[in-house]
Every structure is written in structure tokens, then in C-alpha cells.
Amino acid sequence: LxxxxxxxxxxxxxxxxxxxxxxxxxxxxxxxxxxxxxxxxxxxxxxxxxxxxxxxxxxxxxxxxxxxxxxxxxxxxxxxxxxxxxxxxxxxxxxxxxxxxxxxxxxxxxxxxxxxxxxxxxxxxDREFPAYLVLGNKKRIKGQSLSPVPLPANKHYRLISSVEAKAEDATVAQAQLCMEGSLDKKKARGKIVVCMRGKNARVEKGEAVHRAGGVGLVLANDEATGNEMIADAHVLPATHITYSDGVALLAYMNSTRLASGYITLPNTALETKxxxxxxxxxxxxxxxxxxxxxxxxxxxxxxxxxxxxxGLAGPTGLTFDSRRxxxxxxxxxxxxxxxxxxxxxxxxxxxxxxxxxxxxxxxxxxxx
The missing domain is CATH 3.40.50.200 (Peptidase S8/S53 domain)
Structure with a gap:
């Protein structure tokens, strides 16, 4: 209306x-x-x-x-x-x-x-809400987010794929998508977790990481969704990146034994192209x-x-979101x-x- x-x-x-x-x-x-x-x-x-x-x-x-x-x-x-x-x-x-x-x-x-x-x-x-993923090799990947939750400044966190944090009773496909209950708390705790887009709601993936003790979410597009990025009001520090940037991120994570990263707080950018x-x-x-x-x-x-x-629901529209x-x-x-x-x-x-x-x-x- x-x-x-x-x-x-x-x-x-x-x-x-x-x-x-x-x-x-x-x-x-x-x-x-x-x-x-x-x-x-x-x-x-x-x-x-x-x-x-x-x-x-x-x-x-x-x-x-x-x-x-x-x-x-x-x-x-x-x-x-x-x-x-x-x-x-x-x-x-x-x-x-x-x-x-x-x-x-x-x-x-x-x-x-x-x-x-x-x-x-x-x-x-031409308005975006950029939130950057800063990698351990100092490369910056631009994503989108509306998360109001900051990570402590000047500290990098272990960066893992959601499959690395797979719970014992979950399938690889469930963990890849960060489905509810698919992540092991011992493996995800204190880490930034990379989840694939698809099937369940984008904000639900962040909640799954949050419940598993993760400190941040990187949501990567699949090939079908390509370069589309959507800013969501995630419940933890998060950024949504394109498919091509997701491929580059995976290459970085495979190139080192201790991949690390940091997610910046979003800002409002106008006249973007x-x-x-x-x-x-x-x-x-x-x-x-x-x-x-x-x-x-x-x-x-x-x-x-x-x-x-x-005022009857939180910005994600999901039951776990008590924000108004x-x-x-x-x-x-x-x-x-x-x-x-x-x-x-x-x-x-x-x-x-x-x-x-x-x-x-x-x-x-x-x-x-």
C-alpha cells in the first residue's frame, strides 16, 4: 500500500x-x-x-x-x-x-x-547496501546486506564452507544450503560460514549459522542466480555475494589451510551501476x-x-525474529x-x- x-x-x-x-x-x-x-x-x-x-x-x-x-x-x-x-x-x-x-x-x-x-x-x-568480505589475503569482495549486527573490528575469523561444518546426521546437500539443523555446533562455532543460495529462505540460512554458533554468514549465489544480490536483514553479520565472486572465494579457501575473513557493516550507496x-x-x-x-x-x-x-512480525517475517x-x-x-x-x-x-x-x-x- x-x-x-x-x-x-x-x-x-x-x-x-x-x-x-x-x-x-x-x-x-x-x-x-x-x-x-x-x-x-x-x-x-x-x-x-x-x-x-x-x-x-x-x-x-x-x-x-x-x-x-x-x-x-x-x-x-x-x-x-x-x-x-x-x-x-x-x-x-x-x-x-x-x-x-x-x-x-x-x-x-x-x-x-x-x-x-x-x-x-x-x-x-541504483541503490545498494554494500557489505564487504575482507579475506586474509586482503582481497575485498563486495556483497549486499542489511544486517545491523557488527563484527568486532580489526579481527579476522576462520572462514569455512558449510559442508565443513556438516552435522553427522545431515546430508551434504542439506549442509551446503545451511538447512535447519544441518550444521555441527563444534565445527561452526566462532567461524564465518559460507552457504549456498537455494531452496530455504536466505535469512533462514543465517539463523542456522547463528544457532550453530557461527559469527557470520557469506551467502553465495549458484550459477542460475548469477550476479543478483539481495540485501536482507540477517540476524548476524552477513553478506550476499555473486556467483563469480563465490567461485573466486572458493579458490581462495582451497589455496590455504587457514582461510580467514571479516565482514564489514553495510552502508547505503546511491547512483550505483x-x-x-x-x-x-x-x-x-x-x-x-x-x-x-x-x-x-x-x-x-x-x-x-x-x-x-x-508491527506483528520481524523484518525477516520468520517466527524466530523478535525484532520490530x-x-x-x-x-x-x-x-x-x-x-x-x-x-x-x-x-x-x-x-x-x-x-x-x-x-x-x-x-x-x-x-x-
Whole structure:
């Protein structure tokens, strides 16, 4: 909500990072919110009946733009609650903006592919939160983090791979990913542990290292996620590095018997390059439902987006996180979708006679 239509809020930040004035895309807009997702029932949490009912309510209430940050696997339109509800909304003059999904980088993963929708992918922007891994050979590897926890200055720590800290009853694959309970406390205690990205949540890997007594986390991308780095509010000193830097790190660790390192506290860097580039998690085309129609339609910032946050959960959203914040940094096409919804709201205010198709066309044909 704050990304699409939030008012001006000075001093917005997460643990002091990204400090500045936050505002939504259309800060003067009135907001109507409709709840469509609930606690999971038989594995589902967003039912078509609730989704369609929300579209009906929005049409009745006379809304101009709908920001729909949800979706499932690509589905035939006549079986897709978002496609059905949005069709009726568009017929009634409501512009519907949806998220493309977070199942990338594989091909054919894009969801919300109906031609009347504005389907939004996620990209980076020119703001980063760099945290450096300083190796024992004095080489510095740039990563990303929003961890507020510093390591004691001027001290290097043993640097080990998570497989070296494997618990006796864990598999190598589990230890490599730093799954819960996969690390041996005697082996990890007092060390910086290198974990591979994939399967479990990035912040869960840090918690696994923390519970095993590790003092820091280096999260390395696999080849599929490449150079994408995401800054997370880890519970311990941490940095997220690219695949190529992970390969270089592994070479260093294999070159010495006592690899060591230090993780610097993050800072906020602006006007970084290259930017923007597509997020690896952003679902990609082609459109598997209607291959003749290109999807996603457009991309918008969706990596490390500072937005208003609930006081009912910690910034990681996981049960072990007791911290509470007013703003959080989140990533996903659920964050890029409201950016475009805000633009649609501004266009509707400037051109109240424009149809949803005209608004969609204006956004797509004037983007850079």
C-alpha cells in the first residue's frame, strides 16, 4: 500500500539504512484494501472465490486502479480467478496491475498472463547496501546486506564452507544450503560460514549459522542466480555475494589451510551501476497460456524496496525474529507491481477519460 499510494514520510529507514523521505507512486490517492488471502487451508491460502469477490467489491466501490500482488502457476484464463475477476474490472474501466511472479530465472514461468492485465516484472535500482568480505589475503569482495549486527573490528575469523561444518546426521546437500539443523555446533562455532543460495529462505540460512554458533554468514549465489544480490536483514553479520565472486572465494579457501575473513557493516550507496537489471527471481516469458502475447509487459523496481511494515512480525517475517520495525526492505514482483499501479493512478488523475488499455499503452510505450 505504501509503495502505491503512501503519503510523504520523512526519516524512513531500516536499522538506519536507506534513510530518507518515503512516498508512494500516487501519494494523494485514496486507498481501498480487500483481503483475499487467509491462513493456509489444505495447502491453499488465496481462493478464487475470495479473489473474485474482491474484484466485485472494487467494481462496486468505483476504484480506478487495482494493484494485485498475487498469482499462481500459469493457468487457462477461464480457470484463473485473477483473470476472471480482472476481466470484469477492466470491462468496468478499472486498470488492473499484477505481479509477474517470482519463479525465475526459468523460461515460461510468468503468471498473470491475460492480455487485459498489466503484468510487472522486477528489476534492481541504483541503490545498494554494500557489505564487504575482507579475506586474509586482503582481497575485498563486495556483497549486499542489511544486517545491523557488527563484527568486532580489526579481527579476522576462520572462514569455512558449510559442508565443513556438516552435522553427522545431515546430508551434504542439506549442509551446503545451511538447512535447519544441518550444521555441527563444534565445527561452526566462532567461524564465518559460507552457504549456498537455494531452496530455504536466505535469512533462514543465517539463523542456522547463528544457532550453530557461527559469527557470520557469506551467502553465495549458484550459477542460475548469477550476479543478483539481495540485501536482507540477517540476524548476524552477513553478506550476499555473486556467483563469480563465490567461485573466486572458493579458490581462495582451497589455496590455504587457514582461510580467514571479516565482514564489514553495510552502508547505503546511491547512483550505483549497472542499474537497473532484471532480478533473477523475476518470472520470465514466454507466455505459456497464450504464446502470441508477450509477457511480462513491463518491469519496475522490485529488489530491496523500503516500504511500511507491520508491527506483528520481524523484518525477516520468520517466527524466530523478535525484532520490530516500522519500515522493511523487501524484494519480489509483489514490490514492483505497486510501483506501476501508482503510475496508473497518476495517469488516471491526469486523464480520467482514458481506458485501462490506453493507460497500459501509455506506460509501456513511454518506459525506458
Amino acid at each position: 505504501s509503495t502505491a499510494a503512501g503519503r510523504f514520510v520523512p526519516g524512513a529507514n531500516l536499522f538506519g539504512y536507506g534513510n530518507g523521505t518515503a512516498k508512494g507512486g500516487a501519494p494523494g490517492a485514496r486507498v481501498a484494501a480487500y483481503k483475499v488471502c487467509w491462513r493456509p487451508v489444505n495447502g491453499s491460502e488465496c481462493f478464487d472465490a475470495d479473489i473474485i469477490a474482491a474484484f466485485d467489491a472494487a467494481i462496486h466501490d468505483g476504484v480506478d486502479v487495482l494493484s494485485v500482488s498475487l498469482g499462481g502457476a500459469p493457468t487457462d484464463y477461464f480457470r484463473d480467478g485473477v483473470a476472471i475477476g480482472s476481466f470484469h474490472a477492466v470491462r468496468n474501466g478499472v486498470t488492473v496491475v499484477t505481479s509477474a511472479g517470482n519463479s525465475g530465472p526459468g523460461a515460461g514461468t510468468v503468471s498473470n498472463t491475460a492480455p487485459w492485465l498489466v503484468t510487472v516484472g522486477a528489476s534492481t535500482m 549497472p542499474a537497473p537489471f532484471m532480478a533473477a527471481f523475476s518470472s520470465q516469458g514466454p507466455n505459456t497460456v497464450t504464446p502470441q502475447i508477450l509477457k511480462p509487459d513491463i518491469t519496475a523496481p522490485g529488489v530491496s524496496i523500503l516500504a511500511a511494515f507491520t 520495525v516500522l519500515f522493511n526492505s523487501e524484494s519480489g514482483t509483489s514490490m514492483s507491481c505497486p510501483h506501476v499501479a501508482g503510475i496508473a493512478g497518476l495517469l488516471k488523475a491526469l486523464h480520467p477519460d482514458w481506458s485501462p488499455a490506453a493507460i497500459k499503452s501509455a506506460i509501456m510505450t513511454t518506459s525506458k
